[in-house]
Amino acid sequence: VAKDLGLESFALRDSRVRIVDKGRREYFEVNAKTGHLVTAQRIDREQVCEAADECVLRCEVIVEGEM
Numbered sequence: 001v002a003k004d005l006g007l008e009s010f011a012l013r014d015s016r017v018r019i020v021d022k023g024r025r026e027y028f029e030v031n032a033k034t035g036h037l038v039t040a041q042r043i044d045r046e047q048v049c050e051a052a053d054e055c056v057l058r059c060e061v062i063v064e065g066e067m
Contacts, residue, residue, distance in 0.1 A: 002035025002036075007035065016064040017030045017061065019037070019059050019061050021057055021059050021060075027043050
């Protein structure tokens, strides 16, 4: 994520990066040291996608602070 945004790891520490889904839940987070995308909590497929055959979780990356 950091690489895709063109940010160095020190910039991640100075900014608040959030990854939210349409319901504003934060299933993922960005590791401030590595810039890698990691799960922030357990994701329950049955709860997120109910009975859908294909499960897609669309998210937005929100960066607060200066870049």
